[in-house]
Amino acid sequence: GALGGSVAAQESLEPNTWEEITTYNNFYEFGTGKSDPADNAGDMVTDGWEITIDGMVDNPGTFSLADLTADMTMEERLYRFRCVEAWSMVIPWNGFELADLLNKAGVQSGATHVAFETAVLPDVMPGVRRRVIEFPYVEGLRLDEAMHPLTIMATGVYDRPLANQSGAPIRLVVPWKYGFKSIKSIVRITLTDEQPKTSWNDINAREYGFYSNVNPEVDHPRWSQASERVIGGGLFAARQDTLMFNGYPEVASLYDGMDLSVEF
Amino acid sequence: MSAVIDTLNAALRKVPAWSLYILLTLPIPYLFYSAATGGMGVEPINALEREMGELGLKLIILGLAITPLRKYLKLNLLKFRRAIGVMAFVYVAVHLGIWVVLDMSLRFEQMWSDIWKRPYITIGMVAFLGMIPLAVTSNNLSLRKMGAAAWRKLHKLVYPIAVLGGVHYIMVQKVWEVEPMVFLAVILALLATRIKWATKARTAPGV
Numbered sequence: 001g002a003l004g005g006s007v008a009a010q011e012s013l014e015p016n017t018w019e020e021i022t023t024y025n026n027f028y029e030f031g032t033g034k035s036d037p038a039d040n041a042g043d044m045v046t047d048g049w050e051i052t053i054d055g056m057v058d059n060p061g062t063f064s065l066a067d068l069t070a071d072m073t074m075e076e077r078l079y080r081f082r083c084v085e086a087w088s089m090v091i092p093w094n095g096f097e098l099a100d101l102l103n104k105a106g107v108q109s110g111a112t113h114v115a116f117e118t119a120v121l122p123d124v125m126p127g128v129r130r131r132v133i134e135f136p137y138v139e140g141l142r143l144d145e146a147m148h149p150l151t152i153m154a155t156g157v158y159d160r161p162l163a164n165q166s167g168a169p170i171r172l173v174v175p176w177k178y179g180f181k182s183i184k185s186i187v188r189i190t191l192t193d194e195q196p197k198t199s200w201n202d203i204n205a206r207e208y209g210f211y212s213n214v215n216p217e218v219d220h221p222r223w224s225q226a227s228e229r230v231i232g233g234g235l236f237a238a239r240q241d242t243l244m245f246n247g248y249p250e251v252a253s254l255y256d257g258m259d260l261s262v263e264f
Numbered sequence: 265m266s267a268v269i270d271t272l273n274a275a276l277r278k279v280p281a282w283s284l285y286i287l288l289t290l291p292i293p294y295l296f297y298s299a300a301t302g303g304m305g306v307e308p309i310n311a312l313e314r315e316m317g318e319l320g321l322k323l324i325i326l327g328l329a330i331t332p333l334r335k336y337l338k339l340n341l342l343k344f345r346r347a348i349g350v351m352a353f354v355y356v357a358v359h360l361g362i363w364v365v366l367d368m369s370l371r372f373e374q375m376w377s378d379i380w381k382r383p384y385i386t387i388g389m390v391a392f393l394g395m396i397p398l399a400v401t402s403n404n405l406s407l408r409k410m411g412a413a414a415w416r417k418l419h420k421l422v423y424p425i426a427v428l429g430g431v432h433y434i435m436v437q438k439v440w441e442v443e444p445m446v447f448l449a450v451i452l453a454l455l456a457t458r459i460k461w462a463t464k465a466r467t468a469p470g471v
Contacts, residue, residue, distance in 0.1 A: 020306040032441060035305060085438075087307060132439055203439070222382050222435070224374050229367070235300045235308050238369040 013078050015158075016089040020232045022163040026083065027184055028132055029118065029125040030165065036127070037165035043124040044185070046169040055115070055190035058106030065169055069155065071104075072096035076159075077152055077173070082214045082246045084178035084200075088228045093173055094156035099147045107143070107191055114146040115139070115196035116172060117188035133203055139183035140196035140210070141174065144254055150175055153186075176245040178212045209264035213255070214246035218264045266338065273340050284347035291319065292358060313362040314436075320355030321429050321447060323348050328426055328454040335457070346402050349422070353399040356429075360392055384435035391428035394421055423458075426451045 027037035049065040073096055082088045102114070118137040122128045128135050145151060154173045155162060162168040167184025174181050180200050190196070200208035207221050216226045227239040245251050255263075295315055299308035304315075327348045333339045368375050378385050398419055400406070407415050430448035437444060 024306045028439075032437075032439065034307065087310075219381070222384060224378055226374055227369075227371060229307070229309065231307050235296075235312070235366060237309075239367075239371060 013080065013090045015078060015092045016232050018158050018160070021089060021091055021157055022165055024089075024231055025165045026085075026180065027127075027165055027167070029120075029127045029135065029137065029185075031127045032132055038163075040126055041124075041164035044119075044121060044164045044168070045124075046164065046185075049169045049187075051170070051186060052188045053105045053190075054188070055192050056108040056111035057191050058108060059104070065155075068101070069096065069170075072100055072153075074155075077154075077175075079173060079175040080243075080246050080248075081173075081175065081179055081182075082228060082242065084180055084208065084212065084220060084225075086220075086223055086225060086228045086242075087231055088242075089231045092158055093152060093154040094159060095152040095154035095173065097149055098151045098153050098172070099149065101153060101189075102146060102191075105189075105191070110193050111191040112143050113192050113194065113196055114141050114143060115188075115190040115192055116141075116183045116186050117190075118183055119185045119187045133199060136187075137183060137199045138197055138202075139172065139181055140198050141181075142195075142254075143191075145174065145251075148251060148254065150248060150251065176214055176248040176251045178208075178214060180208070181212050211255075211260075211263055213251075213260065213264070214242060215244060215260055215264065216242040217244075218261050269338050273338075276341065276344075281343045281347050284344050285351065288323070288347070288351040289354070292316075292355075309362065309366045313359060313367055316355050316359035316362060317433070320352050320359055321426075321433060323352035323355060324422065324426050324429055325447070325450055325454065327352060327422065328451065332454060332457040350399055350402050353395045356392055356395060360388075384432055387428050387435065388432040391425045391432060394425045394428070398422060398425075423455055426455070 023038045024034050025037040026034070027041065030037040030040040050062050051065060051068055052060075052062045054060045074094060075096065077093045077095065079091055079093060080088060081091050098114075116139045118135075120128055120136045141151070152173050153170055154167075155170050157163070157166060162171065164185075167182075167186075170186055171184040172182045172186065181198075195210060198208075198210055200212075201210050214225075219225050225242055228242045229239050230237060295304075295312060298304055299312040302308075304311035327345055330341045330345050330348075333341060364370065364375065368378075379389050380386065398421060401410065401415065401418060410418070427448075430444070430451045433444040433447055434441075
């Protein structure tokens with residue numbers, strides 16, 4: 001069932017097709033064009049994938065994906081996905097709550113943030129060879145964001161394993177944040193007591209904040225975030241208004257007392 | 265080499281300039297059709313918008329190349345320059361139209377603030393406005409009325425327009441992409457061929 005997300009946010013969602021979800025992607029390891037990931041990601045081998053969990057956890061180590069996910073509760077989550085570039089999709093993810101994984105790892109007291117890292121496989125990643133940005137791609141969340149029940153680790157879409165260009169075999173999905181926060185093809189998860197470095201924030205801090213919550217009132221310096229184009233509507237589809245927290249108002253309490261135009 | 269150029273020039277003399285208007289117009293309906301029928305992927309608006317802008321910039325570059333081609337290769341494309349310039353304007357206008365109607369869905373308030381607040385849009389808009397007087401005066405009547413000298417002076421406006429167009433293209437990208445930088449480099453190189461390097465007058469050493 002489609003759990004998670006407010007009922008209102010779930011009601012009218014029409015999922016994008018598998019083709020739309022897998023042919024229009026940002027995954028700079030495979031190139032900067034929207035079709036580059038679909039064209040170039042085919043050679044990435046995800047069999048035998050391993051993830052290292054380290055930092056401030058009771059049970060650190062390197063685990064096979066199978067072992068890691070064996071006792072996780074898999075569910076379908078139909079989420080909006082809003083890219084910082086002002087386009088959006090609706091995606092039926094399959095995955096489990098990140099909180100379950102973190103609880104299994106045993107988060108130590110004092111840990112405040114979770115850092116994530118994408119695989120770096122130069123042999124099969126042309127974008128890595130060209131070094132268009134610094135690799136590995138890294139992302140991070142505050143611990144309370146990571147533990148929120150809306151935050152999931154996805155391993156599939158439409159009950160199929162993730163396509164490589166979608167971040168196979170396992171990725172983060174944080175539906176109230178711009179898509180680049182939902183880091184793909186994860187090989188490392190680190191619990192830490194400081195705000196970790198995150199890739200786009202590191203590339204251009206003025207344009208991409210650490211939080212990067214979807215917010216129609218805080219514009220990207222080069223474009224407005226007030227509205228978005230929904231992928232799949234064809235040539236004549238109108239833009240639609242962007243919703244605060246991408247239509248997931250239940251996360252607002254995470255940011256009580258923060259000025260979201262400063263900590264964007 | 266010069267024999268090839270002579271043959272080319274002779275062949276091009278037989279090609280009427282108006283044929284270029286037809287040839288350069290055809291891609292526009294084709295690209296719209298392709299975008300509407302899935303040929304440009306699942307996000308056709310952005311793809312079409314970029315394609316039109318890129319073609320407009322390519323035509324501006326081609327227009328700028330005509331003088332150096334004649335000067336250095338003796339290749340004479342002069343009679344096609346007006347058609348190339350007018351069609352560059354058409355592509356840029358279609359590019360803008362796609363932004364206004366298809367991309368922004370006529371959200372004028374948002375567009376208006378974008379034009380003022382976002383430098384790359386400001387720059388693109390200035391470049392487009394600069395092209396209007398050039399397009400409007402691209403006819404023999406205007407040339408006669410203005411006089412050749414004034415007309416030529418006005419049309420030198422294409423130099424800053426080309427630079428603004430190249431900068432606009434670079435600024436649209438999220439990271440430093442190679443292709444837009446190649447475009448700007450070519451524009452700057454073509455403009456550099458027009459610089460009249462003053463030969464330094466020899467000064468007698470002070471006695």
